[in-house]
Amino acid sequence: xxxxxxxxxxxxxxxxxxxxxxxxxxxxxxxxxxxxxxxxxxxxxxxxxxxxxxxxxxxxxxxxxxxxxxxxxxxxxxxxxxxxxxxxxxxxxxxxxxxxxxxxxxxxxxxxxxxxxxxxxxxxxxxxxxxxxxxxxxxxxxxxxxxxxxxxxxxxxxxxxxxxxxxxxxxxxxxxxxxxxxxxxxxxxxxxxxxxxxxxxxxxxx
Amino acid sequence: xxxxxxxxxxxxxxxxxxxxxxxxxxxxxxxxxxxxxxxxxxxxxxxxxxxxxxxxxxxxxxxxxxxxxxxxxxxxxxxxxxxxxxxxxxxxxxxxxxxxxxxxxxxxxxxxxxxxxxxxxxxxxxxxxxxxxxxxxxxxxxxxxxxxxxxxxxxxxxxxxxxxxxxxxxxxxxxxxxxxxxxxxxxxxxxxxxxxxxxxxxxxxx
Amino acid sequence: xxxxxxxxxxxxxxxxxxxxxxxxxxxxxxxxxxxxxxxxxxxxxxxxxxxxxxxxxxxxxxxxxxxxxxxxxxxxxxxxxxxxxxxxxxxxxxxxxxxxxxxxxxxxxxxxxxxxxxxxxxxxxxxxxxxxxxxxxxxxxxxxxxxxxxxxxxxxxxxxxxxxxxxxxxxxxxxxxxxxxxxxxxxxxxxxxxxxxxxxxxxxxx
Amino acid sequence: xxxxxxxxxxxxxxxxxxxxxxxxxxxxxxxxxxxxxxxxxxxxxxxxxxxxxxxxxxxxxxxxxxxxxxxxxxxxxxxxxxxxxxxxxxxxxxxxxxxxxxxxxxxxxxxxxxxxxxxxxxxxxxxxxxxxxxxxxxxxxxxxxxxxxxxxxxxxxxxxxxxxxxxxxxxxxxxxxxxxxxxxxxxxxxxxxxxxxxxxxxxxxx
Numbered sequence: 001x002x003x004x005x006x007x008x009x010x011x012x013x014x015x016x017x018x019x020x021x022x023x024x025x026x027x028x029x030x031x032x033x034x035x036x037x038x039x040x041x042x043x044x045x046x047x048x049x050x051x052x053x054x055x056x057x058x059x060x061x062x063x064x065x066x067x068x069x070x071x072x073x074x075x076x077x078x079x080x081x082x083x084x085x086x087x088x089x090x091x092x093x094x095x096x097x098x099x100x101x102x103x104x105x106x107x108x109x110x111x112x113x114x115x116x117x118x119x120x121x122x123x124x125x126x127x128x129x130x131x132x133x134x135x136x137x138x139x140x141x142x143x144x145x146x147x148x149x150x151x152x153x154x155x156x157x158x159x160x161x162x163x164x165x166x167x168x169x170x171x172x173x174x175x176x177x178x179x180x181x182x183x184x185x186x187x188x189x190x191x192x193x194x195x196x197x198x199x200x201x202x203x204x205x206x
Numbered sequence: 207x208x209x210x211x212x213x214x215x216x217x218x219x220x221x222x223x224x225x226x227x228x229x230x231x232x233x234x235x236x237x238x239x240x241x242x243x244x245x246x247x248x249x250x251x252x253x254x255x256x257x258x259x260x261x262x263x264x265x266x267x268x269x270x271x272x273x274x275x276x277x278x279x280x281x282x283x284x285x286x287x288x289x290x291x292x293x294x295x296x297x298x299x300x301x302x303x304x305x306x307x308x309x310x311x312x313x314x315x316x317x318x319x320x321x322x323x324x325x326x327x328x329x330x331x332x333x334x335x336x337x338x339x340x341x342x343x344x345x346x347x348x349x350x351x352x353x354x355x356x357x358x359x360x361x362x363x364x365x366x367x368x369x370x371x372x373x374x375x376x377x378x379x380x381x382x383x384x385x386x387x388x389x390x391x392x393x394x395x396x397x398x399x400x401x402x403x404x405x406x407x408x409x410x411x412x
Numbered sequence: 413x414x415x416x417x418x419x420x421x422x423x424x425x426x427x428x429x430x431x432x433x434x435x436x437x438x439x440x441x442x443x444x445x446x447x448x449x450x451x452x453x454x455x456x457x458x459x460x461x462x463x464x465x466x467x468x469x470x471x472x473x474x475x476x477x478x479x480x481x482x483x484x485x486x487x488x489x490x491x492x493x494x495x496x497x498x499x500x501x502x503x504x505x506x507x508x509x510x511x512x513x514x515x516x517x518x519x520x521x522x523x524x525x526x527x528x529x530x531x532x533x534x535x536x537x538x539x540x541x542x543x544x545x546x547x548x549x550x551x552x553x554x555x556x557x558x559x560x561x562x563x564x565x566x567x568x569x570x571x572x573x574x575x576x577x578x579x580x581x582x583x584x585x586x587x588x589x590x591x592x593x594x595x596x597x598x599x600x601x602x603x604x605x606x607x608x609x610x611x612x613x614x615x616x617x618x
Numbered sequence: 619x620x621x622x623x624x625x626x627x628x629x630x631x632x633x634x635x636x637x638x639x640x641x642x643x644x645x646x647x648x649x650x651x652x653x654x655x656x657x658x659x660x661x662x663x664x665x666x667x668x669x670x671x672x673x674x675x676x677x678x679x680x681x682x683x684x685x686x687x688x689x690x691x692x693x694x695x696x697x698x699x700x701x702x703x704x705x706x707x708x709x710x711x712x713x714x715x716x717x718x719x720x721x722x723x724x725x726x727x728x729x730x731x732x733x734x735x736x737x738x739x740x741x742x743x744x745x746x747x748x749x750x751x752x753x754x755x756x757x758x759x760x761x762x763x764x765x766x767x768x769x770x771x772x773x774x775x776x777x778x779x780x781x782x783x784x785x786x787x788x789x790x791x792x793x794x795x796x797x798x799x800x801x802x803x804x805x806x807x808x809x810x811x812x813x814x815x816x817x818x819x820x821x822x823x824x
Contacts (some may be wrong), residue, residue, distance in 0.1 A: 021230025024639025028715040043735035055645040090271040117249035196250040201701045227436025266442040296477040323455035433642025502683040509646040529661035
């Protein structure tokens with residue numbers, strides 16, 4: 001809680017608390033989008049039929065989970081915050097907290113929609129994923145230009161700097177696949193992305 | 207965690223944690239008000255048609271975001287809290303946590319309502335924005351009268367003291383514009399206000 | 413973060429964080445129970461007609477707010493937690509997090525119900541208020557019997573020890589008034605209770 | 619906030635904050651699944667008829683409550699986190715945050731469903747309970763294989779290591795009872811499990 005820089009800088013702990021709040025709420029709100037069976041006599045059937053919703057739920061949960069892991073890593077290097085960092089962080093949190101929306105759209109599209117509806121739904125998810133990559137790029141570029149806000153970058157951080165670009169490209173390709181090839185394939189890719197991220201982080205650690 | 211004043215004063219960290227919770231939940235709950243398409247065959251159409259909802263979502267998200275930034279700045283100066291500060295903070299949090307309501311009213315009005323409905327909706331949003339300005343005024347006046355609760359005001363803080371009054375007047379004018387001129391114009395103003403705030407804070411920092 | 417007692421005791425900071433989360437979420441979820449107008453052409457009318465919902469919202473918001481203030485005060489004296497304290501705290505949080513339910517029941521009853529429906533609704537709210545008083549009594553009695561968990565009680569704390577009993581009796585009487593006299597009067601009392609609490613705490617401070 | 623190990627390790631406080639957020643939100647979201655009466659003239663009747671929903675609510679609330687208590691205990695021993703621990707913690711949080719779904723399914727099944735629907739509903743709850751046991755096993759096994767992440771295990775911790783296995787077996791048996799014997803009996807068992815847990819922890823403390 002001691003002042004560690006010029007007046008306009010303040011320590012990052014409350015930003016982390018606020019961000020943790022947004023991450024944990026967004027990840028928990030996802031459950032509200034799962035449809036509760038309500039037709040007498042067909043609960044088991046309806047629960048089983050909803051498996052695409054469960055896949056979309058898992059993909060979005062894992063996505064927010066790894067976004068939080070990246071935020072946790074990035075902010076463990078940040079020593080001070082200013083207004084420019086705060087609003088870029090807000091843009092990032094926007095892409096996190098909006099994610100329950102395309103997730104619910106996917107669940108609805110696979111429940112009642114046509115293949116074209118499903119394509120529109122996975123594209124909306126991909127757009128949010130790409131927006132998240134852009135938000136990370138904005139944040140990292142700002143940190144690179146304001147070296148006083150964070151610890152010097154380590155080898156590990158350089159690794160992570162490539163992540164937002166991969167996120168942007170990856171979700172762009174997944175969206176194209178969803179639109180032109182198969183919405184179901186795009187959904188599978190959404191689920192695989194966070195797993196790939198964890199595997200890559202783990203191998204970078206060793 | 208050490209006592210830093212008379213008995214009735216306690217440190218502000220738990221107030222910040224509680225407030226951060228309310229801010230982060232309110233900002234994340236906004237997403238629940240976006241309507242999920244459910245008409246077979248028209249998902250892309252419905253997603254595109256909902257653009258006014260997205261604008262209202264962005265305006266409310268940015269509004270809560272800058273309210274949090276202001277709270278963050280104000281409480282970085284606060285060293286102790288008493289019951290009088292706590293309930294004024296609660297009034298401020300009330301104006302934050304109610305914001306998803308007028309945001310949803312705007313989305314509904316632009317989806318199914320008449321121009322008069324849209325006018326009523328943007329006025330309800332403006333009233334909450336004005337209430338937020340009043341809550342800040344109450345809080346700042348209390349801090350000014352109880353100098354033991356906070357650090358002495360700096361030049362930067364004097365700048366921010368003008369903000370609540372500008373908020374009150376700004377949302378009042380936007381509400382009048384929404385009622386007498388154009389609800390859509392008022393909505394655009396709601397989106398611009400938080401951007402202006404960030405720009406002004408940034409220029410005050412330099 | 414240092415150990416300050418026998419093995420089974422741990423410091424209270426994470427309990428406060430978890431409790432703050434529940435308080436801040438419950439207080440923010442209340443807004444979801446406000447009905448969004450959806451009838452073309454009558455938004456202004458519907459918004460105005462919903463004033464009883466706003467009163468119920470304010471009463472519940474203020475109620476959770478003062479419950480948090482009491483929790484904040486109580487835990488500022490608590491130095492260690494054990495399982496017995498944790499589950500009593502959970503019972504208290506139960507009475508907090510269930511509050512959006514009777515609040516929504518009141519809003520629904522005054523929107524579509526008969527006077528008998530309204531009476532049932534305010535009684536359900538009063539029952540939750542009484543349960544909250546019982547939870548506080550359990551918590552305070554446990555602290556009194558385990559003096560190692562908290563700082564010695566001061567004059568101010570003795571004052572607060574009377575609060576849970578007043579809460580229990582107050583909501584009991586309000587429920588009876590709601591059932592036998594007037595649901596609207598009971599609702600007004602629900603709104604007045606938190607205000608009385610703040611006034612009494614403030615006068616105890618001076 | 620000091621570095622206490624090799625580069626890839628970071629202290630656990632933000633993981634706890636994020637986890638506390640998920641626990642507190644999941645436990646508070648449960649209330650949204652309680653059905654609000656809306657039939658003019660029968661509010662008291664509907665409120666009383668919903669008692670199975672209240673039991674399911676209490677069971678899920680107590681379940682998340684004791685899961686948090688276990689998390690609190692486990693993480694009080696954890697001194698550092700790495701990516702492997704983070705994603706196992708995420709899996710655990712997944713089983714916590716999905717719990718409002720089977721709880722709502724139970725409430726719906728006992729409101730409108732057949733005995734077969736109720737059986738499917740309690741089985742879905744039991745499956746989530748079992749998944750929670752598996753997640754704990756994964757987490758504890760990882761901690762056992764990476765002794766640098768946590769304090770040496772005490773007698774009390776060994777006690778808790780048996781808990782996940784008991785959870786897994788217990789919810790498996792309860793699910794079988796719900797499917798083959800009686801859904802209502804399974805629901806009663808769900809409510810008893812958390813109580814048994816608290817009693818066992820308390821006796822282990824003494």
